Amino acid sequence: MIQTYLRVKSAPPKDEQHPDTFGFLTILNDSEILLESPEDSHAFRVSKARTSERVQFSRILKPTASQLDVFAETCAPLLMDSLLSQHDSLLFTLGVSGAGKTFTLFGPPDRPGVAYITMGALFHAIRDREASFPVAESLRSRLDKCKILEASKYLADKHQNATFALPPASFYDTFSFDVVDHSYQYAVYLSFAEIYNDRIFDLLEKASFFGHRRALNLKKSATSDKKAVNGIQKVFVGNVAEACRLIAVALQLRKSTSTKSNAVSSRSHLVLCAELYQLQPKTGEISSCEINLVDLAGSERTRSAETSGLLLREGASINKSLLALGQCLEALRRKHDGKQHVVPFRQSKLTELLFHSGHLTGTARTSMLVNIDPLGSFDENAQVMRYSANAREIMLPPVPVEMGNGHMDSASATPRAGTPLGSPAPHSASRPPSVNVAALMAQLEAVQLENKRLRELLAEADSEMVNLEYVVREQMTTEMESRVREVERIFLDRLCEESVQGLEYTDHKLDMMAKWMRQLQEDNAFKDEKIAELEKLLSETQDQVEEQGAEAARLAQQLQRQHQEATRRSSRKLSYEDQQAIREAHTLRTKRKLWPEKAVLEEDGMELSDDTEVLSISAPPPPKPVLMPRNEDVPMDL
Numbered sequence: 001m002i003q004t005y006l007r008v009k010s011a012p013p014k015d016e017q018h019p020d021t022f023g024f025l026t027i028l029n030d031s032e033i034l035l036e037s038p039e040d041s042h043a044f045r046v047s048k049a050r051t052s053e054r055v056q057f058s059r060i061l062k063p064t065a066s067q068l069d070v071f072a073e074t075c076a077p078l079l080m081d082s083l084l085s086q087h088d089s090l091l092f093t094l095g096v097s098g099a100g101k102t103f104t105l106f107g108p109p110d111r112p113g114v115a116y117i118t119m120g121a122l123f124h125a126i127r128d129r130e131a132s133f134p135v136a137e138s139l140r141s142r143l144d145k146c147k148i149l150e151a152s153k154y155l156a157d158k159h160q161n162a163t164f165a166l167p168p169a170s171f172y173d174t175f176s177f178d179v180v181d182h183s184y185q186y187a188v189y190l191s192f193a194e195i196y197n198d199r200i201f202d203l204l205e206k207a208s209f210f211g212h213r214r215a216l217n218l219k220k221s222a223t224s225d226k227k228a229v230n231g232i233q234k235v236f237v238g239n240v241a242e243a244c245r246l247i248a249v250a251l252q253l254r255k256s257t258s259t260k261s262n263a264v265s266s267r268s269h270l271v272l273c274a275e276l277y278q279l280q281p282k283t284g285e286i287s288s289c290e291i292n293l294v295d296l297a298g299s300e301r302t303r304s305a306e307t308s309g310l311l312l313r314e315g316a317s318i319n320k321s322l323l324a325l326g327q328c329l330e331a332l333r334r335k336h337d338g339k340q341h342v343v344p345f346r347q348s349k350l351t352e353l354l355f356h357s358g359h360l361t362g363t364a365r366t367s368m369l370v371n372i373d374p375l376g377s378f379d380e381n382a383q384v385m386r387y388s389a390n391a392r393e394i395m396l397p398p399v400p401v402e403m404g405n406g407h408m409d410s411a412s413a414t415p416r417a418g419t420p421l422g423s424p425a426p427h428s429a430s431r432p433p434s435v436n437v438a439a440l441m442a443q444l445e446a447v448q449l450e451n452k453r454l455r456e457l458l459a460e461a462d463s464e465m466v467n468l469e470y471v472v473r474e475q476m477t478t479e480m481e482s483r484v485r486e487v488e489r490i491f492l493d494r495l496c497e498e499s500v501q502g503l504e505y506t507d508h509k510l511d512m513m514a515k516w517m518r519q520l521q522e523d524n525a526f527k528d529e530k531i532a533e534l535e536k537l538l539s540e541t542q543d544q545v546e547e548q549g550a551e552a553a554r555l556a557q558q559l560q561r562q563h564q565e566a567t568r569r570s571s572r573k574l575s576y577e578d579q580q581a582i583r584e585a586h587t588l589r590t591k592r593k594l595w596p597e598k599a600v601l602e603e604d605g606m607e608l609s610d611d612t613e614v615l616s617i618s619a620p621p622p623p624k625p626v627l628m629p630r631n632e633d634v635p636m637d638l
C-alpha cells in the first residue's frame with residue numbers, strides 16, 4: 001500500500017476550546033482529519049449547507065511538527081528499506097500551490113527539509129565507507145554509460161556557501177541507519193530532472209546562449225527493465241556538504257515565479273534522484289538502489305493564482321500532469337475490482353517517468369506526502385484530499401500498465417511473455433467446470449451490488465461533472481472579466497499617459513509663449529524708449545522747421561518785396577515806345593497770331609501755360625523773356 005502522510009501547514013488553532021482545529025480542518029486523531037466547508041467555499045454554495053468529509057492518512061503531521069519530525073515519519077522508513085534491501089524508493093509531495101511542498105522537501109538553510117536531512121542520513125549510514133571518485137568511476141562505468149560529473153569540480157565556480165543546520169549524528173543514530181555492509185564501498189550520485197511544460201530537462205545542463213535547453217527522452221536502461229532519463233548528468237558527491245550545496249545550486253536553477261498564491265511558486269516538477277552504488281572492490285560486485293524525492297509543482301486555479309500568459313500556460317501544464325497522476329492513481333486503486341484497468345500513464349511526462357522508472361507499480365517503495373494549507377482555499381485543498389484518498393487504497397504488487405502498442409504488460413521485473421491480453425488463465429485440465437446454483441446466485445447478487453455501486457459512482461461522477469462545469473465556467477468568466485479589466489486598465493493607462501503628455505505639451509507651449517511675451521515686453525520697453533527719443537527729436541526738428549519756415553517766409557516776403565520793387569523799377573524805365581510795342585504785342589496775341597518769342601521758348605523746353613504771359617522787349621540790349629505768374633501784385637496792364 002502507498003503510505004500517505006499529511007503535513008498541515010503552520011496555522012494558529014481556531015480557539016482554546018478547539019486546539020486541533022485549524023481553519024477548515026480538524027485533526028481527529030493521528031491518522032484522520034475532518035474537512036468542513038466554510039460558507040465562502042464553492043462546495044457550500046453548491047450544496048447550500050456546510051458539508052463535512054473525513055479523510056484518512058497513514059499519519060498526520062500537525063502544524064507544530066518540525067522538519068526532523070517530517071523526515072522521521074516519512075523518509076526515514078524508506079531510506080532504511082533501501083539501505084537494508086536495496087529497494088528503490090520514492091517520496092513525492094502533493095498539494096495546492098503555497099501549501100508547503102517545497103518547504104517540506106527542501107526548506108531554508110536554517111530549517112533544512114527532508115532532502116537535506118536524507119543526505120545527512122545517507123552519508124551517516126555509509127560513513128568511512130565512501131568510495132573515492134576514481135574507484136567509483138572504474139566500477140560505475142561498467143554499469144551505465146552516462147555523463148558523470150564530480151561535485152567538487154562542478155561546484156568550484158558556483159556561489160553557494162550556505163550553511164545547512166543539519167541534525168547532529170545522535171539524531172541519525174536513533175534510526176539505526178548503520179545497517180550497511182562494511183566490506184563494501186559506497187558511491188552516491190545525484191541527478192536532477194525537471195519536468196517543465198510536459199518536457200523533461202536536466203536541471204544541471206547549461207542553457208544555450210539563447211536560453212534553449214535540450215529536452216530529454218526516457219530510454220530503456222541497459223541494466224534493468226526500467227526506463228531512465230536518457231543523457232541526464234549524474235554528479236558524484238563525496239560528502240554531505242557537497243550534496244547539500246549541489247541541491248541548493250540545483251534549486252536556484254529551477255523555474256519558479258511569483259503568483260498570487262505563492263511568492264516563490266515552483267513552475268516545474270523536480271525529481272531529485274540519489275543513486276547509491278554498493279561496490280565490492282575485490283570481487284567487482286556491484287548493486288544499486290535509488291531514493292527519489294519528487295517535489296511536484298502545486299495545482300493552482302487561474303482565479304486564485306491570478307496568472308496569465310506564460311504563467312497561465314505553465315499552470316495549465318502543471319494541472320494537466322497532476323490530473324494524469326490522479327487518473328493513474330485512480331486506475332491503480334480500481335485494480336481491487338479484480339479487473340484489469342489500463343493505467344493511462346502516457347498522458348504526461350510526469351506519470352511516464354514515475355511509472356517507467358518502476359515507481360507506483362510495485363517495484364519501489366512509495367510514499368506520498370500531502371501538504372495542506374488550512375487557511376487556503378477549501379475547494380482546492382479538498383480536491384487534493386481526494387487524490388490522496390485514492391492513493392491510500394493502492395496496493396503495490398505489480399499491476400498491468402498500458403504499453404506503447406496498446407498491449408498490456410506488467411511493469412514488474414517478471415514479464416509474462418507470450419500471454420496475450422485478456423486470454424483466460426489456463427485451467428487445470430483435470431477439473432471440469434461444476435455448476436453451483438447457490439454460487440451463481442451469490443455471483444449475481446455480487447454483480448447487482450457492483451452494478452448499484454457503479455450507478456452510484458456514475459451519479460457521483462455526474463454531479464462532480466456538473467460542479468466541474470460550474471467551476472470551469474466560473475473560471476472562464478473570471479478570466480474573461482480579468483482580461484477585460486486588464487484591457488480597460490491598459491486603455492486607461494494609455495489615456496492617462498496621453499493626457500499627461502498633452503498637459504506637458506501645453507505647459508511647454510505656455511512656457512514658450514510666456515518667454516516670448518517677456519521678450520516682447522522687453523522689446524516694447526526698448527521701442528517705447530526709442531519712440532520717446534524720436535518724438536523728442538521730431539518735436540525739436542518741427543520747432544526748427546517752424547523756425548526755418550518762418551525765416552523762409554520772412555525771406556520770401558523780403559524777396560517778393562525786392563522783386564516787386566525791382567519790377568516796379570524796371571517797368572518805370574520802359575519808354576513810351578516800348579509800352580506801345582507791348583500793347584501791340586498784346587493786341588497781336590489777342591488776335592491769335594503767332595508769337596515768335598513763345599515758339600522760341602517752347603524750343604528751349606519750357607512749358608508755357610495758358611495763364612503765362614511772355615513779355616518781349618525788343619529795345620537794345622534785347623530783353624530776356626520773363627515768366628510771370630498771373631498775380632494781382634503784378635500789374636498786367638503795363
Ligand SMILES: Nc1ncnc2c1ncn2[C@@H]1O[C@H](COP(=O)(O)OP(=O)(O)OP(=O)(O)O)[C@@H](O)[C@H]1O
Pocket residue numbers: 008009010095096097098099100101102103104262264265266267296297298299371
Ligand atoms: N510548515 C511550514 N512552516 C512555516 N512556513 C511554511 C510551512 N509550510 C510552508 N511555509 C511557507 O509557505 C510559503 C509557501 O511554501 P512553498 O513554497 O513550500 O509552497 P509550495 O507548496 O511548494 O508551492 P508551489 O507549488 O507554488 O511551489 C513559503 O514561504 C514557506 O516558507
